[in-house]
Amino acid sequence: MSTVTSTEALASSREEATASLLQEAKGQHTKPLWTQMTRLNPPLPNPQCVPHVWEFEKIRPALLKAGELVTEKQAERRVLMLVNPARDAPYTTDTIYGGLQLVMPNETAPAHRHTAFACRFIIEGNGGFTAVHGRRIRMQRGDVILTPTWNWHDHGKDGSGPMIWLDGLDLPNFIHFPVHFVEHFSQSRYPAEDVDSETSPIVFPWAKMKAELDSTSGSMATIPYLKKNNAEISKVLGASATRIAAGSTTDPVQETASSIFHVIEGSGHSVIDGKTFSWKKHDTFCVPSWHEYSHHADASETVYLYRCHDIPMLKSLGFYRVNGVDIESIVSE
Numbered sequence: 049m050s051t052v053t054s055t056e057a058l059a060s061s062r063e064e065a066t067a068s069l070l071q072e073a074k075g076q077h078t079k080p081l082w083t084q085m086t087r088l089n090p091p092l093p094n095p096q097c098v099p100h101v102w103e104f105e106k107i108r109p110a111l112l113k114a115g116e117l118v119t120e121k122q123a124e125r126r127v128l129m130l131v132n133p134a135r136d137a138p139y140t141t142d143t144i145y146g147g148l149q150l151v152m153p154n155e156t157a158p159a160h161r162h163t164a165f166a167c168r169f170i171i172e173g174n175g176g177f178t179a180v181h182g183r184r185i186r187m188q189r190g191d192v193i194l195t196p197t198w199n200w201h202d203h204g205k206d207g208s209g210p211m212i213w214l215d216g217l218d219l220p221n222f223i224h225f226p227v228h229f230v231e232h233f234s235q236s237r238y239p240a241e242d243v244d245s246e247t248s249p250i251v252f253p254w255a256k257m258k259a260e261l262d263s264t265s266g267s268m269a270t271i272p273y274l275k276k277n278n279a280e281i282s283k284v285l286g287a288s289a290t291r292i293a294a295g296s297t298t299d300p301v302q303e304t305a306s307s308i309f310h311v312i313e314g315s316g317h318s319v320i321d322g323k324t325f326s327w328k329k330h331d332t333f334c335v336p337s338w339h340e341y342s343h344h345a346d347a348s349e350t351v352y353l354y355r356c357h358d359i360p361m362l363k364s365l366g367f368y369r370v371n372g373v374d375i376e377s378i379v380s381e
Contacts, residue, residue, distance in 0.1 A: 092338060093304055093337050093338035095141070095142045095306065095336040095337040095338065095339075096134055096135055096139075096142055097132040097134050097135055097139055097140075097141050097142050097306070097334065097336040098132065098133060098134045098336060099318075099320040099321065099323065099325055099333065099334060099335060099336065099339060099341075100132060100133055100325075100333060100334055101325050101326070101327050101331055101332070101333040102130050102148075102331065102332045102333065103331055104148075104171075104329075104330035104331050104332070105330070107128060107148060108212070108330075110128065111126075111128050111148055111150050111212065112150070112210060114126055114128070114150065115150050115152045115210060120151070120152075120155045120156060120157055120158070121158070124157065124158060124160070125149060125157055126149065126150045126151070126157070127147040127148065127149045127150070127215065128147060128148050129145070129146075129147040130146040130147055130148065130308075130332060130334075132334065138217075138219040138220055138223075139220050140308055140334055141220075141306035141307070141308065141334050141335075141336055141337070141358075142220060142306060142336065142337065143218070143220050143221060143306055143337075143358045143361070144216060144217075144218065144220065144285065144306060144307075144308055144334075144356060144357075144358055145215070145216070145217045145218070145219035145220055146214060146215065146216055146308045146332065146334070146356070147214070147215045147217075148171075148212060148213075148214060148215075148332075149168075149203075149212065149213055149214075149215050150210055150211070150212050151176060151203050151204060151205040151210070151211045152205060152210055152211075153175075153205050153206070153207060153208055153209065153210075154205065154206070155204065155205055156202055156203070156204045156236050156237055157202055157203040157204070158202055158232070158233070158236040158237075159179075159200050159201065159202035159232070159233035159235065159236060159237055159238040160200070160201070160202075160230055160231060160232045160233060161198050161199055161200045161201065161230070161231050161233075162197075162198070162228065162229060162230040162231070163197055163198060163222070163227060163228045163229050163230075164197070164217045164218055164219055164222065164228060165194075165195070165196060165197050165217065165218050165282045165283075165284055165285060166194070166195040166215055166216065166217045167192060167193070167194050167195075167215075167216045167217075167273075167281060167282070167285060167287055167356060168192070168193045168194075168195070168213045168214065168215055168216070169190075169191075169192055169213060169214040169216070169310055169354050169356075170187045170188060170189050170190060170191045170192075170193070170211075170213045170254075171189065171212045171213050171214055171310075171330060172189065172210065172211070172212040172213075172330075173187070173189070173205070173209055173210055173211035173212060174188075174189075174207065174209070174211075175205055175206040175207030175208075175209075175211070176203070176204070176205045176206075176211030176213075177203070177204050177205075177206070178193055178195070178201060178202070178203045178204075179200075179201060179202050179203075179204075179237065179238060179240035180193075180194075180195055180196075180199050180200070180201045180250060181196075181199040181200050181201070181238070182200070182238065182239060182240045182241065183240060183241065183243045183248065184240040184241060184242045184243065185243060185245050185248055185250070185251055186242075186245055187211060187213070188245070188253065188254065189254065190253075190254025190255075190257075190258070190312060191245070191251060191252060191253050191254050192251070192252040192254075192257075192273055192287060192354070193250060193251050193252075194250040194251075194281055194282070195250075196250065196282070197282075200233055200238040201238070202233075202236065202237050202238055204237070214308075214310050214332060214354075216285060216287070216308060216356035217285075218282075218284040218285055218358075218361070221284065221361075249275065249276060252273050254312075257271065257273075257289050258289075258352065261289060261290075261291040261352070262291065264291070267292070267293040267296040268290065268291065268292050268293065268296060268298050269290065269291045270288050270289070270290040270291075271288060271289055271290075272286065272287070272288040273286070273287040273288060273289070280359075280360040282360060283360055283361065283364060284358065284360060284361040285356060285357065285358060285360065285361070286356075286357050286358075286359050286360045287354070287355060287356050287357070288354075288355045288357070289312070289352065289353065289354055289355070290343070290351075290352070290353040290355065291350060291351070291352055292314075292316070292343055292344075292345040292350065292351040292352075292353070293345065293350055294314075294345055294346065294347050294348060294349050294350050294351075295345060295346070295347040296344070296345055297342055297343070297344040297345075298342050298343045298344075299342065300319075300340050300341065300342040301340065301341060301342070301370070302338060302339070302340040302341075302370065302371035302372075303337075303338070303368070303369065303370045303371070304337050304338060304362055304367055304368055304369045304370075305337065305357050305358055305359045305362055305368060306334070306335060306336050306337045306357065306358055307334065307335045307355050307356065307357040307358075308332060308333075308334050308355070308356045308357075309332065309333050309334070309335065309343075309353050309354065309355050310330075310331075310332045310353065310354040310355075310356075311327050311328060311329050311330060311331045311332070311333075311351070311352075311353060312329070312352040312353060312354055313329055313349070313350065313351065313352040314328075314329065314345055314346065314348075314349045314350055314351030314352060315327065315328035315329065315345075315346045315348070315349075315351070316343060316344050316345040316346045316351050317343075317344050318333065318335070318341055318342065318343045318344070319341065319342050319344070320335055320339050320340070320341045321339045321340060321341075322340075338371075340371070
């Protein structure tokens with residue numbers, strides 16, 4: 049037998065033995081890591097979600113139509129979810145769920161509580177309120193209102209016109225951690241008393257945030273929403289607001305965090321992974337993990353952005369990283 053033939057026979061025998069091994073492993077509900085090492089240990093973060101802009105003026109009519117056709121009792125929460133084009137609900141980014149919620153006049157979104165944390169940015173309307181664990185808070189445009197984990201809460205609307213806000217929740221995490229509970233209260237409203245939103249620890253008035261942003265020097269300023277003890281608003285999600293002077297551009301950022309941005313005022317565009325995404329007032333857009341991005345304000349007016357992100361969770365887990373920062377700093381003991 050020639051050396052070539054012997055080598056070919058040995059290779060064939062090895063292939064057959066390997067195939068037999070894999071079949072035997074499959075029968076025991078095991079799989080070889082070596083065939084999937086690169087997929088499970090990629091050289092770079094590999095988010096499944098893609099950048100996208102949700103245009104408010106195109107979504108709002110459908111949301112208002114839902115207000116006519118779907119009662120609050122039918123819906124429990126009348127929301128149009130912001131579903132990432134590359135994934136299904138609940139993914140707006142791979143770790144954050146976003147949705148536009150509507151409450152119509154004299155309606156009540158019935159009381160419930162859940163494991164998920166929620167932060168809400170008020171987009172449109174007057175006379176709306178949310179009652180969180182016995183404290184009723186008035187909603188004002190631009191305010192950020194928190195619903196902490198497992199707090200009873202309901203929403204309502206007095207007066208005329210719709211109330212619309214952007215929900216940000218950590219729902220995608222419960223796909224991986226199946227520990228999410230929801231409990232419904234026995235009545236539509238949980239007993240509550242009115243409280244001053246100016247002093248409530250779960251309300252961040254836009255007037256105060258805007259004044260702080262405007263008093264900060266420079267063409268760009270970002271201020272985080274923090275509790276009174278300077279802690280993040282939750283252990284999973286964080287939030288911030290940014291001011292960008294007309295005609296100015298922010299420095300590019302590449303980080304493991306993913307974000308949902310909402311345009312409070314102004315118009316402009318973001319460059320995300322080399323592609324341009326235009327936006328204007330009331331639009332919402334997302335930036336997935338490890339997608340380099342920068343924001344540019346049009347020359348006509350100052351831009352204000354609201355951001356909901358997952359940095360608190362990533363830092364707690366030791367997963368947060370910014371490109372260009374000394375990577376030895378993320379080594380854990």
